[in-house]
Amino acid sequence: MNFAATLLLAFAMSTDAFAAAIGKGTSLHKPRFSDALRAGxxxxxxxxxxxxxxxxxxxxAAKYVENWDHWLAFVMLSILGLLMIRNAVRAPGEDEADRPPRKHSFWNLALTGFATSIDAMAIGVSLAFIDNNILVTASVIGLATLLMVTTGFMLGRVLGSLAGKRAEIFGGLVLIGVGTSILFEHLRA
Structure with a gap:
C-alpha cells in the first residue's frame, strides 16, 4: 500500500471520530485548545x-469482530449521546450554575474514542493480508485522528458558544447519528 492510499485510509478512519469530537466540543463551555488537543x-x-x-x-477473529463491531459502536455511541442530551435538558441544580466549566473525563473520551475506532480493528485484520507496514499505517491513522479530533473539538466549541444547550443536544444527536451510520453501513453491506 503506497503512502497516498495510507493517508486516504487514515482520514477515512478518522471521520467518525471527527463527528464525535464536534459533539463533545459542543457540550463544553468554551473548551480551550489544550482540552481539544487532549481529546485528540x-x-x-x-x-x-x-x-x-x-x-x-x-x-x-475477523469473523467474530465483524459480527458485532457495528452493534457495539452503535450502542456505546447512542448511550453517550443520550447522556449528553439528558445533561442538556435537565435543570441545573442550585450549586451547578456556579460550578466552573466541566471537562470530559479521560474515561468518557476513551470510551467514545474506542466506539468510533472499532471498525479500525477490522481494517487492521485486512491489512495483515496485504503488503503493508502496519506500524507506519497505524501511526498515520493515529496522527490523522489527532488532527481531525482536535479540529472537530474546536469547531464544536464555536457551535457550543453560539447555541448553548441546543448545541449539547445537537452533539448528543451527532453521536447517536454516528453510531446509527456505522450500524447502517454494516447492515447494508
Missing part, C-alpha cells in the same frame, strides 16, 4: 492501537 491525543492513540490489535489478531 486520546482518540489518536486509541485509533492507532486498534488496527494494530486487529492486525495481530488476524483473520481468525
Amino acid at each position: 491525543v486520546i482518540f489518536g492513540v486509541i485509533e492507532a492501537i486498534t488496527p494494530l490489535i486487529g492486525w495481530l489478531v488476524g483473520s481468525v
Whole structure:
C-alpha cells in the first residue's frame, strides 16, 4: 500500500471520530485548545492501537469482530449521546450554575474514542493480508485522528458558544447519528 492510499485510509478512519469530537466540543463551555488537543491525543492513540490489535489478531477473529463491531459502536455511541442530551435538558441544580466549566473525563473520551475506532480493528485484520507496514499505517491513522479530533473539538466549541444547550443536544444527536451510520453501513453491506 503506497503512502497516498495510507493517508486516504487514515482520514477515512478518522471521520467518525471527527463527528464525535464536534459533539463533545459542543457540550463544553468554551473548551480551550489544550482540552481539544487532549481529546485528540486520546482518540489518536486509541485509533492507532486498534488496527494494530486487529492486525495481530488476524483473520481468525475477523469473523467474530465483524459480527458485532457495528452493534457495539452503535450502542456505546447512542448511550453517550443520550447522556449528553439528558445533561442538556435537565435543570441545573442550585450549586451547578456556579460550578466552573466541566471537562470530559479521560474515561468518557476513551470510551467514545474506542466506539468510533472499532471498525479500525477490522481494517487492521485486512491489512495483515496485504503488503503493508502496519506500524507506519497505524501511526498515520493515529496522527490523522489527532488532527481531525482536535479540529472537530474546536469547531464544536464555536457551535457550543453560539447555541448553548441546543448545541449539547445537537452533539448528543451527532453521536447517536454516528453510531446509527456505522450500524447502517454494516447492515447494508
